[in-house]
Amino acid sequence: MLAHAETNMRCGNYIIGAGNTRDEIVSRCGEPADKRTSTLPSTYRNRHGEIVVDSSKPAQEISEWVYNFGSDKLMMQLRFVDGQLQDVKTLGYGY
Template sequence: MKYLCALSLLASMAAHADTMRCDQQLVSSGDLLTMAAEKCGPPTEKREYSMPATYRNSAGDLVADPSKAPIQHREWTYNFGSSRLMMRIYAVDQKINKIETLGYGK
């Protein structure tokens, strides 16, 4: 029973993390993406895309707002090697909003 409790706790922790460690420094949700680059170096993999700013019109439909700049999304993946778990950072307009723990690196 203790084994199952420990295993379920470990699985829930691995699915989502709000903080990642790079050497002796921490990067957390709410930090700027530039802080991650300063503390952890360049990511192994980058994915960048933009989405139009949207609003709901009077009919309740979600429509693009041409008067606003597109929202910039970035996903950075860090592979720290085969003995450590990989981490993925999700950022919107340069602000980290999620840090996800992945499997072991290569």
């Protein structure tokens, strides 16, 4: 399934974009067809260019949601970091 980067998603009369919260999106778009959540440690690059875990900062919660609007419309994938929408991608046609 190919993905194409977008900046917004339309739900009825609402435009959903970066910065919206999960609660705002559910209230405007309903529940997604699929949800996946993982936790990643906070990291930084040291002066040698190595990626190092920063134990002084809390881990980030990463969530990916997929909205399936039916077989005649494109599915949309939403990526959240710590509850805020970061990006929207267009997937293939729904089912």
